[in-house]
Amino acid sequence: MELYNSGIIEALDLMDSGEVSPEELLDAVFQRINSVEDKVKAFVTVTKDRAYEMLDEAKGERGALRCIPLAIKDNICIRGIPTTCSSRILKNFIPPYESTVTKRLKEEGYLLVGKTNLDEFAMGSSTENSGFHTTRNPWATDRVPGGSSGGSTAAVAAGECLAALGSDTGGSIRQPAAFCGVVGLKPTYGRVSRFGLVAFASSLDQIGPITKNVADAALLLGIISGHDPSDSTSAPLHVKDYTALLSEGIRDIKVGIPKEYFIEGLDPEVESAVKDSIRHLGSLGCSVKEISLPHTGYAVATYYILATSEASSNLARYDGVKYGFRAESKDLLEMYRETRAQGFGAEVKRRIMLGTYALSAGYYEAFYRKAQQVRTLIKEDFDNAFREVDIIITPTTPTTAFRIGEKISDPLQMYLNDIFTISVNLAGLPAISIPCGFDSKGLPIGLQLIGRAFDEESILKVAHQYEQSTEWYKRRPPL
Amino acid sequence: MNYEAVIGLEIHAQLLTETKIFCGCSTRFGSEPNTQTCPVCIGMPGVLPVLNRRVVEFAIKTGLAMNCRISSYSRFARKNYFYPDLPKGYQISQYELPICEKGYIDITVDGTTRRVGITRIHMEEDAGKNIHEKDCSLVDLNRAGVPLLEIVTEPDIRSPQEASAFMKKLRAILRYLRVCDGNMEQGSLRCDANVSIRPEGSDELGTKTEIKNINSFRFVEKALDYEIKRQIRVIRDGGEIVQETRLWNSETGKTESMRSKEEAHDYRYFPEPDLVPLEIKREMVEEIKAALPELPDEKKARFVRDYKLPEYDAEILTEERSIAEWFEEAVRLGARPKEVSNWMLTEIMRYLNETGKEIEEIDLRPPQLVELLELIKGGTISRNIAKTILPEMISTGRPAEEIVREKGLVQISDTSELEALVDEILSKNQKEAQRYREGETKLLGFFVGQVMKATKGKANPKIVNEILRKKLS
Ligand SMILES: [Zn+2]
Numbered sequence: 012m013e014l015y016n017s018g019i020i021e022a023l024d025l026m027d028s029g030e031v032s033p034e035e036l037l038d039a040v041f042q043r044i045n046s047v048e049d050k051v052k053a054f055v056t057v058t059k060d061r062a063y064e065m066l067d068e069a070k071g072e073r074g075a076l077r078c079i080p081l082a083i084k085d086n087i088c089i090r091g092i093p094t095t096c097s098s099r100i101l102k103n104f105i106p107p108y109e110s111t112v113t114k115r116l117k118e119e120g121y122l123l124v125g126k127t128n129l130d131e132f133a134m135g136s137s138t139e140n141s142g143f144h145t146t147r148n149p150w151a152t153d154r155v156p157g158g159s160s161g162g163s164t165a166a167v168a169a170g171e172c173l174a175a176l177g178s179d180t181g182g183s184i185r186q187p188a189a190f191c192g193v194v195g196l197k198p199t200y201g202r203v204s205r206f207g208l209v210a211f212a213s214s215l216d217q218i219g220p221i222t223k224n225v226a227d228a229a230l231l232l233g234i235i236s237g238h239d240p241s242d243s244t245s246a247p248l249h250v251k252d253y254t255a256l257l258s259e260g261i262r263d264i265k266v267g268i269p270k271e272y273f274i275e276g277l278d279p280e281v282e283s284a285v286k287d288s289i290r291h292l293g294s295l296g297c298s299v300k301e302i303s304l305p306h307t308g309y310a311v312a313t314y315y316i317l318a319t320s321e322a323s324s325n326l327a328r329y330d331g332v333k334y335g336f337r338a339e340s341k342d343l344l345e346m347y348r349e350t351r352a353q354g355f356g357a358e359v360k361r362r363i364m365l366g367t368y369a370l371s372a373g374y375y376e377a378f379y380r381k382a383q384q385v386r387t388l389i390k391e392d393f394d395n396a397f398r399e400v401d402i403i404i405t406p407t408t409p410t411t412a413f414r415i416g417e418k419i420s421d422p423l424q425m426y427l428n429d430i431f432t433i434s435v436n437l438a439g440l441p442a443i444s445i446p447c448g449f450d451s452k453g454l455p456i457g458l459q460l461i462g463r464a465f466d467e468e469s470i471l472k473v474a475h476q477y478e479q480s481t482e483w484y485k486r487r488p489p490l
Numbered sequence: 491m492n493y494e495a496v497i498g499l500e501i502h503a504q505l506l507t508e509t510k511i512f513c514g515c516s517t518r519f520g521s522e523p524n525t526q527t528c529p530v531c532i533g534m535p536g537v538l539p540v541l542n543r544r545v546v547e548f549a550i551k552t553g554l555a556m557n558c559r560i561s562s563y564s565r566f567a568r569k570n571y572f573y574p575d576l577p578k579g580y581q582i583s584q585y586e587l588p589i590c591e592k593g594y595i596d597i598t599v600d601g602t603t604r605r606v607g608i609t610r611i612h613m614e615e616d617a618g619k620n621i622h623e624k625d626c627s628l629v630d631l632n633r634a635g636v637p638l639l640e641i642v643t644e645p646d647i648r649s650p651q652e653a654s655a656f657m658k659k660l661r662a663i664l665r666y667l668r669v670c671d672g673n674m675e676q677g678s679l680r681c682d683a684n685v686s687i688r689p690e691g692s693d694e695l696g697t698k699t700e701i702k703n704i705n706s707f708r709f710v711e712k713a714l715d716y717e718i719k720r721q722i723r724v725i726r727d728g729g730e731i732v733q734e735t736r737l738w739n740s741e742t743g744k745t746e747s748m749r750s751k752e753e754a755h756d757y758r759y760f761p762e763p764d765l766v767p768l769e770i771k772r773e774m775v776e777e778i779k780a781a782l783p784e785l786p787d788e789k790k791a792r793f794v795r796d797y798k799l800p801e802y803d804a805e806i807l808t809e810e811r812s813i814a815e816w817f818e819e820a821v822r823l824g825a826r827p828k829e830v831s832n833w834m835l836t837e838i839m840r841y842l843n844e845t846g847k848e849i850e851e852i853d854l855r856p857p858q859l860v861e862l863l864e865l866i867k868g869g870t871i872s873r874n875i876a877k878t879i880l881p882e883m884i885s886t887g888r889p890a891e892e893i894v895r896e897k898g899l900v901q902i903s904d905t906s907e908l909e910a911l912v913d914e915i916l917s918k919n920q921k922e923a924q925r926y927r928e929g930e931t932k933l934l935g936f937f938v939g940q941v942m943k944a945t946k947g948k949a950n951p952k953i954v955n956e957i958l959r960k961k962l963s
Binding site for chain 1: 529532533534535536537538539540541568570572574577578579580627629756758759760763764765766
């Protein structure tokens with residue numbers, strides 16, 4: 012196997028046994044970036060100098076990620092490195108502070124390979140909304156990698172890093188993980204500190220790992236999780252040793268299959284792969300039953316009101332006054348207008364307008380408040396379901412990766428891509444997407460496992476044991 | 491037709507916490523622009539607010555002192571608007587669930603006590619400051635994130651005098667609690683007023699205007715007085731009041747239209763998702779309640795009751811906690827309360843008003859005043875001499891005895907010495923003495939004055955009077 016295709020735990024073993032040196036590993040990753048990045052375009056910034064500096068510092072240290080090259084989504088702040096959110100408005104922004112997650116990774120000795128591309132401010136499902144370029148799906152470069160963490164999932168799939176961090180507001184880790192055939196975990200809301208994550212929708216955003224296998228995701232989750240005094244919404248809860256729990260028995264696990272997720276529009280090839288996977292889990296000893304999440308049909312509408320409302324406020328700070336892009340102008344009003352008109356892309360503007368409208372006097376009750384009420388109903392659906400089952404399994408996406416340009420002119424079609432992932436964010440639950448097959452075009456299919464709040468452990472161990480008893484995760488794209 | 495005013499106030503009080511409401515930056519006033527800032531209060535991408543616990547304590551304290559209900563569950567909300575001094579494009583404030591609700595403050599105007607309802611008190615962050623130069627504008631964010639309390643009253647106030655009395659009482663309470671320094675000129679206490687008028691006796695509400703920029707205690711009455719008269723004039727001329735925001739201009743002494751209702755902002759409030767709802771435990775409230783200081787009203791009542799002071803004296807002495815404490819210390823040292831009050835309300839207060847100093851900033855301490863009073867009581871100096879040396883005592887802190895000795899101000903009570911002096915004065919003023927003896931007794935004062943002049947005020951006035959009466963009879 013090529014060195015760049017190894018996961019974190021494999022690479023740690025290779026380095027610990029002396030078979031491979033940290034330099035060799037890092038060299039292999041940058042050679043891979045050299046040879047495929049032109050085709051994949053996963054990165055906004057490649058931080059080769061920083062990586063080798065970090066290598067010098069981390070060498071000989073005993074952190075859990077000693078000399079492991081990782082990529083970080085470009086909406087997560089790293090001190091001294093541009094953080095653009097793939098937006099022209101932050102093109103030259105270099106944060107003077109470090110996100111909590113990267114601080115924790117650094118304490119464990121990781122090496123920063125680069126900052127990955129995303130849909131501008133994480134708004135999108137394809138990276139086509141990036142203000143800089145569209146990332147390609149390593150499995151078929153005329154197709155999207157998914158989004159918004161498409162840069163991170165493509166980089167992991169293409170072997171341009173060993174693993175990556177992404178952020179997930181409505182499916183932004185899981186959907187591109189499914190499209191790129193990698194593992195993507197969205198932790199419970201509050202499990203991971205959001206300090207340093209550029210906010211899209213604060214009540215939904217969560218940072219999570221994107222990896223080549225479930226064990227690596229468990230390892231990274233353990234490192235980035237835990238209460239952070241800088242994030243009031245981070246939960247003051249004990250973080251378990253997820254890696255140690257992966258091999259625990261899953262025989263008594265009850266799996267729920269929500270009937271509302273097997274709907275018209277679900278690609279038959281995806282459906283059959285997911286159904287095969289469910290049967291396979293049965294053969295591993297899980298008990299399977301059908302459940303109902305009756306308010307599923309309202310999730311997309313609810314999400315697009317709440318997420319855009321929060322976004323309209325979160326993005327107000329990009330006004331040209333303090334940092335980032337400022338348009339030439341003759342007065343204050345023109346500065347605001349021109350800076351935001353030139354600095355933001357079409358999708359970001361669309362969402363700011365939607366959110367502004369939903370919060371406006373006279374509409375707030377009908378939109379924002381109503382959506383909050385529906386959000387409570389959706390949460391209750393899951394609460395009810397989790398009285399009967401331990402985890403819920405669904406397809407991650409209704410289809411496999413679509414062609415670049417195929418949906419860009421139809422925002423509604425694009426939004427429907429998140430139909431299976433969005434409810435999880437509204438309910439604040441943990442969920443993981445893992446490879447569960449390929450369609451006839453050779454494109455990966457994702458299986459989503461949803462857990463109870465703060466019970467990442469159950470979905471990780473089922474995902475791990477499923478993964479280890481299949482071959483899907485071993486496939487690599489033919490780049 | 492006679493009109494009455496309906497006034498509600500909206501007060502912003504800057505809190506005296508060491509650090510800002512959502513970050514660790516200092517709240518110190520007057521530093522170089524943008525030196526007390528960090529990524530959080532500058533509103534950089536990806537940073538998050540963390541609530542300063544002291545602000546919550548201050549809010550609860552204030553709420554309790556103003557007889558409010560303290561909410562066990564309260565929330566922050568975002569108030570969205572664009573302005574260069576507002577770095578995030580929204581202010582973190584409270585909207586639907588404020589920390590304190592339904593309180594009141596009692597005020598007394600012309601001997602009548604009235605109750606003014608407090609609708610709500612909530613916590614929020616201050617904005618920065620725009621500085622306009624000749625060809626550019628600059629932004630100073632030192633003040634951005636400084637904690638504020640917004641205190642909103644019911645429209646219970648009926649006159650500018652009541653509004654002014656309310657503000658004084660509110661300021662006194664805030665200062666008693668040491669949560670706000672109450673300085674309107676420096677902007678640490680700000681007051682906006684909603685004003686409308688209606689025919690006397692009516693209980694309907696007229697169209698209101700909002701008056702902003704009342705930046706001094708002196709202007710509370712003036713601005714409201716002007717606005718009420720303006721509204722009455724408009725109605726009497728057959729016009730209609732326009733709902734609008736008006737700015738008080740202290741130079742012209744007028745309120746001026748700033749923006750109409752149509753131009754008013756839609757702040758698009760919604761719950762702040764970056765902060766968890768605030769749950770306040772009963773025990774915390776009880777703890778704060780137990781530690782509350784005695785407040786102006788209670789203190790005043792006690793001063794009247796225990797020290798037998800007139801209402802007027804008690805009112806003034808209790809306006810400031812430090813003045814009341816100063817007074818009580820002097821009384822504790824054995825001085826007669828009314829005597830202390832007299833000196834404090836005249837010489838000492840005059841000095842404070844003239845210099846703008848706080849009582850704790852002057853060198854005169856209660857023991858020294860008591861010492862001075864002892865000198866009067868013992869007949870060492872006259873009351874008038876005491877009056878002349880007190881300013882020096884206040885400004886230098888020197889003991890009374892030392893000043894008296896140094897300046898030779900000891901009172902002359904020696905009868906034979908004074909008799910000789912009186913004889914001399916009578917012989918020099920024989921005409922006046924004659925007139926006195928013929929019945930013009932008011933001339934006694936003239937002779938006393940002459941003796942005082944000759945002794946530079948040191949003669950014991952009681953003895954001088956006795957001698958004069960005897961010699962002139
Ligand atoms: Zn700060």
